[in-house]
Amino acid sequence: MRKQIYTAPMSTTDEIDKLSGEDWMAAKAYTDPDIFKLEMEQIFRRAWIFIGHDSQVPNAGDFIRTRMGVDEILLVRQLDGSLRVLANNCTHRGTRLCAIAGGNTKSFVCPYHAWGFALDGVLTAVPDIGSYPGTFDIKDRSLHLTSAARVGSYRGFVFASKVAAGPSLSDFLGRMTEAIDNLIDRAPDGKIEIEGGHFSVRYPGNWKLHHENANDTVHPGYVHESSVTSARKTEGGVTRQDELVDRGQTKGMMASNGLTSKDWNAIELNGFPQGHSFMGGFYKSGLLAPQQSDPVTETYREALENTHGKEKTAKILGMDRFNNLVWPNLNVNAQFHQIRVVHPIAVNETIIEGYCFRLKGAPDEIFHRAVRFLGTLVSPASMIFSDDLEIFGRVQVGLESGSLERLDNRRGVATDQKTGDGLQSTTSSELPLRTQAKAWRKWMDSKV
Amino acid sequence: MDGLKGMSVIEDLTCFLAHEADLLDQGKFDAWLELYEEDAIYWVPSSAEQTDMKGQVSIMLEDLPLLKLRVRRLSHPRAHAVTPKPATIHLIGNVTASEQDGLVVANSKLIMTQVRDNLETSLSGAVTHHLRRSVDGFKIKLKRVDLIQAGGVFSAISIPL
Secondary structure, eight states, rough: OOOOOOOOOOOOHHHTTEEEETEEEEEEHHHHHHHHHHHHHTTTTTSSSSEEEGSHHHHHTTEEEEETTEEEEOOOOOOOOOOEEEEEEBBTTTBBOSSEEEEOOOOOOOTTTOOOEEEESSSOOOOGGSSTTTTTOOOOOGOOBBBOOOOEETTEEEEEESOOOOHHHHHHHGGGGHHHHHHHHHHHOOOOEEEEEEEEEESSTHHHHHHHHTSSSHHHHTHHHHHHHHHHHOOOOOOHHHHHHHTHHHHHHHHTTTTHHHHTTOEEEEEEEEEEEEOOOOOOTTTTTTOOOHHHHHHHHHHHHHHHHHHHHHHHHHEEEEEEEEETTTEEGGGGTTTEEHHHHHHHEEEEEEEEEEEEOHHHHHHHHHHHHHHHHHHHOOOHHHHHHHHHHHHHHHHHHHHHOOOOTTTTTTTTTTEETTEEESOOOHHHHHHHHHHHHHHHSSOO | EEOOOHHHHHHHHHHHHHHHHHHHHOOHHHHHHTEEEEEEEEEEEEEETOOSSSOOEEEEEEEEHHHHHHHHHHTTOOOOOSSSOOOEEEEEEEEEEEETTTTEEEEEEEEEEEEEETTEEEEEEEEEEEEEEEEEEEEEEEEEEEEETTTTOOOOOOOOO
């Protein structure tokens, strides 16, 4: 028999209100394994969770193995071109079905007793089926691989929810579709593909810490000071090999974190009721600045103008935003053709995956810059990200071993401005944290 | 590619690689950089099959100015990821050598164990050095480290391999 679906203890509004308020989160929410279990049940099973991109599974039978919360899943392209998200464990003995990262297949066959499942998760083969009692029916749906109730795609960005009821993907994403649209608009052929490899980096801290940090505009001046100062003090940067390595891009990215607090304050932050937020760009000069002009960028701009015309191209390339955080587990950096995905592993352990895109129709060098961006920012050896990871670990240790009861999210609370259904700030506000906390309270409440 | 089998070449290379490893373990990063040519490349690919430096992401792909930047950061008082400083042992062995385009190519195996804040981690890989003979031994033109962990899940790496 299949196991009962895990049922977390009921969470009531009263209980959730003890864990988070408008401008605070309880330390327990980052350290208590029971709350983590509840998050996996309430958020990572019910909300729209980013799974992958169309280009990772282009053909029928293509699949990748990834995660939806703590559960391993397979994203599988069906014969009819649709997508399914299947549990990666056999319904016989629970064995992990697929141990490779991805590939193309006609079926999934369990390595233990060779139960075979079709691409849609239907059980099609059970060796020695004659030995089973009459009550055993291969067509029994509970013997199929569990399939996520809803799989939705917004222009190739695939999300899933394990429950049938809830907001539509479009309502869930709200204005964050602007970031996905902008990323695709940046491709002269209107198509983007994940390419160039990826990174998986582990940090010893709670999953929420990543998104809480990504649109925080005060930490760079302190957390990244060592890379800013070192980049500024290092001369040259153009050797014979520089063309091969990165034409100053890495140094520029590191130095860019060294804005004055006045300049950081000027960066616009926007938050939305769904928990999402985005911050304006902060690359003011160098290879990656929006106003950059060099032969490669000019060729690229011309290709875009052929598709969109001058005016729209200027608008597309002029959308100067850095992290577009889709709560709870995706970060789209449209301007630099990147995404990061957050995988909670345990209450105090998280894996971040980083990918970059090739914009179809753009010069190869534009893709190479995206590859370099990924390496500079998300490699485990990144001189920038490794300091963020260190801080996440220190917050976790501090919360687990310290006496702090509440994390303070009040910065900027008095100066946030209402805009549409969201909030806006130009005061280095902790608005993104409050936005995330609000969505967290909403989804953690069982009754909603 | 001609195999270099003479004991003295292997001994010289082993001494050189052990010296490089020792400089890293002792935190003498400036001296470590002096082993590199002006146009050197230091490369830790993201997969063992990788030949493409531009279209495929690398764990580290650095020229000398970037290596200098990395080393400069390691000694910054507020480089949080290395405060406290990790203790490392870079153990090299299985050294073989050949000659290619006038350069000595040394192949070796590396195990790097790191301890920091009571947490022990280890990385292992196959290392290729392309070396130019110089008056005082060898200079590194290319160092490539193919980690067996490549493609998997990593914790932050701060001390060079």
